[in-house]
Amino acid sequence: MPVNLTPPAAAQLLPVAGVSLGVTEAGIKRENRKDLLVMQLCAGARVAGVFTQNRFCAAPVIVAREHLAQADGIRALVINTGNANAGTGEQGMQDARATCAALAGLLDCKATGILPFSTGVIMEPLPVAKIAAGLPGAVANMRADNWYDAAQAIMTTDIVAKAVSRQVHIGGVQITITGIAKGSGMIHPNMATMLGYIATDAAIAQPLLQQMVGEAANCSFNCITVDGDTSTNDALMLIATGQTALPEIRDAAGAGFATLQAAVTEVAVYLAQAIVRDGEGATKFITVQVEGGRNEAECKQIGYAIARSPLVKTAFFASDPNLGRILAAIGYAGVDDLDVAALRLYLDEVLVAENGGRAASYREEDGQRVMQQSDITIRVVLNRGAAKATLWTCDFSYDYVKINASYRS
């Protein structure tokens, strides 16, 4: 069950002027399930994104990158679940392009104005005829206040739909940011994660939009892991429709950029954490905070060693303060000159280890008490510099095995 994560109320999700969303049941993998989403954008909307670094990236990732690189402007996004169109070779590329062409025909725009996204099983042919047959229904369903249904339509093994809105004021103008994401397994992002879409009605110059999405991803989706598997289809898109009175943001040093960046990052962090809270089989949400490092890279390296360790994750599932497993993970993280006698390990506020071993003040019942919680922070203080990094992960349960042993059935 998701850890301290409740579905958003549809009414709390704010429309973003210039974005209409329509969903339908196209029967891609199974019947009676919303599995196709179309997001139409107003003319002049700008889109920037970051994509998976997986070499086996999916056909839609390749096509979306191509279309983004063209100057024409993006008019719609189309997202299907139930099939990832990854590991599908040349046929997969044709299928992704055919999906774009079918939607372009309905929306009267160029096929290069469409960005395609897919998520689901890998190495099976995309049922492009079903998608094409479903598109008119999705287009007919398009509304500005449809974010909740959109979040539902992109779910796969997710239990809870993930969506959130924020509003900020810049130069006296109210700016809205709404985002949705999906993801639960195959979560170990590298530059992006599963699928995330964040839209704002602000106007922002294209290079700054790209900078903003990269920064938001680095502080959110690039800080989570469920199972250490980097998806073939990861993508995070940031849309700026420019439908408010606020002039275009063109200066990264200005207050407007910083305010919008902070709000976009806040939305991205909420969505990324929601993915972990809804991680496959998760019963605990674990924050891994590594500080006092020489640089951020070594903090992340140590943090990910802890966050990926099956031994650490099963101990948390069992609420067993078998915390030596955390020391072992720190030790094999690959920071070769690490002085293990200099570091301190905390579980929430409880000092667990120092001087290379268990802290004199540590009592098993204190560790046990923290382990019973559903939200826990592992804090490692390296005492060798000023850098830090924070990651989020979940525990490893029977249900993770169950979900992934039966995923295709």
Next chain:
Amino acid sequence: MPVNLTPPAAAQLLPVAGVSLGVTEAGIKRENRKDLLVMQLCAGARVAGVFTQNRFCAAPVIVAREHLAQADGIRALVINTGNANAGTGEQGMQDARATCAALAGLLDCKATGILPFSTGVIMEPLPVAKIAAGLPGAVANMRADNWYDAAQAIMTTDIVAKAVSRQVHIGGVQITITGIAKGSGMIHPNMATMLGYIATDAAIAQPLLQQMVGEAANCSFNCITVDGDTSTNDALMLIATGQTALPEIRDAAGAGFATLQAAVTEVAVYLAQAIVRDGEGATKFITVQVEGGRNEAECKQIGYAIARSPLVKTAFFASDPNLGRILAAIGYAGVDDLDVAALRLYLDEVLVAENGGRAASYREEDGQRVMQQSDITIRVVLNRGAAKATLWTCDFSYDYVKINASYRS
């Protein structure tokens, strides 16, 4: 249950002249369990070893390295289970030294002539008084034909004892090699694995002995993973007693060295594979063979990405040919210029993927048939060079979670 692994018959384990083994029940973690092993070596025996690269390496690893570096000669090894004496700081160092001193007193040798090894739970104080009290019983039990009991005495979560003997002839002299190992979880060796001890009655110069154990580890223990967690206590020791008529081997280019190296490596490979076959919760033994790479490092990198992936391992547990997960793992292995369209993926003899997607000849029932087996080979042909690497791993089952969620109880 262990995968196609039966315990060795005690009678098949050949004594190695110059080595006596004694075991006892010292009650270190629980009663009525063999948990302490003493291996006494004849004067003049040579010992070489490789140890974990984990920065949080255990106190006995540090002490064993120190004692090996001294010129005095090693007269005995002492191995306890039930407690790893890792993450125990300065007290752990004192406890390891006290264990050596206690045994040295009984064997009338220097404390620096003893190598200590520990395995079990991390970050709990070593019960050194129990060990000291148990040592006289272990010493009284010492016999040359005691390898089977020795293999049993070093087990922790192992289900099957791991031991094997080989004999070769060099220059007309019969040479015996016998080895034991333990390990089942926290298996992702880096230069060595859990605990392994191999002894031969041949004589071999010290630098060649070190070369031989490194080479054997590289082809065996450094090619396995169960859960991706590198232990704090990994050690592989090679003992040469020099108790046959064969003159000391001093030339790495000679036929004697090559013959002995091959036999030692064969013993090491058997033991390493036995650890995977007895991997925690394992139901399948999986060979991952990556060939056609530019160098061995990239072959191992891709092989380990596959072998560590929880998604791949749960699919094998389910006998579900959800083989796109293997492509995803290849894609995120970190070989940045990998051309995914050039590689081929096989499951045993079945061609699964080529040209970046599913092979035209692939039929689900062929993949399904292979997935039902208990021994399966994943073969990746990269088509970009002549290097190759072979790794061994197991699947990921409910029982892995169960074993590791209840390890301390």
